[in-house]
Amino acid sequence: MTSTNFSLDPEINHLREVRQGFLRLHKALLDAERETYEQHFGKIQTNGEFFQLVISHEWFDWLRPMSQFIVQVDELLDDKAAIAASQIQDLLQQAKTLLKASEDGTLSEQRYDQAIQRSPDIAFMHAVLLNTLK
Template sequence: MTAPSPVRTQLNALASALRHFHSALLDVAKSEYEFREGHIEGPFALYSLVMNHESFQWLRPLSGLMATLDEVTDSKTELTARNVHDVEHALGLLMGSVGTEFADFRAGYARASADPKVKETEARWRDLLAQASAVAATEGAPGSLEA
């Protein structure tokens, strides 16, 4: 068995860091919901709310991005600097201030951004994205995150 490529290794680490970021954001959304509506009775009730309740819909763009990244990293095809650039671009659209397509996500993120766990996990994925970009640059690909 051959070792994974440097790009695949970097994107796998980034995917993991984004899961931690998403979890931190979900914790904030859960706390907001419980403050307004009362205690959520267990993980299945939370899952149902996350899938169906409007209070959690703002997380869906990040969930979708993470699912796509998982599909890419699970593929058997060679991953290249282009894949890193695509992730940079998607995160830039999601986290950036341009456009209204992800305004709900940005509003939820703004509410959550002061949370220490959110700050910590965001710093981690941003650092890993910069590392992935540096690895990709050695392979000759364009890309930088403007977020």
């Protein structure tokens, strides 16, 4: 999809780059959370069972805003109507909020911080995304 406002092409490309980073990070977080979940509750037998857990189990609640963010970006980029600069800026601001990790913050921020502490790969993806958002 190309915006009807060609002056926004750099911003749209930036949003696509952020989206790709979030997809990689989201996958890594899901894999890490699956591993931790299985340590606590036993092996997840099928991908279908895992999918059901991701969408309905409280263990994975903290990842849903990131999932929803990716969907929002996809919907905006797939929309045939012109994309407004304000929509892109709103999504980029939302991305920055989603990347907040803190030992003392919200439950989501704490869980994200723990994931970063456990995995050098996740920490690296987090840093790359923060740099992309500057």
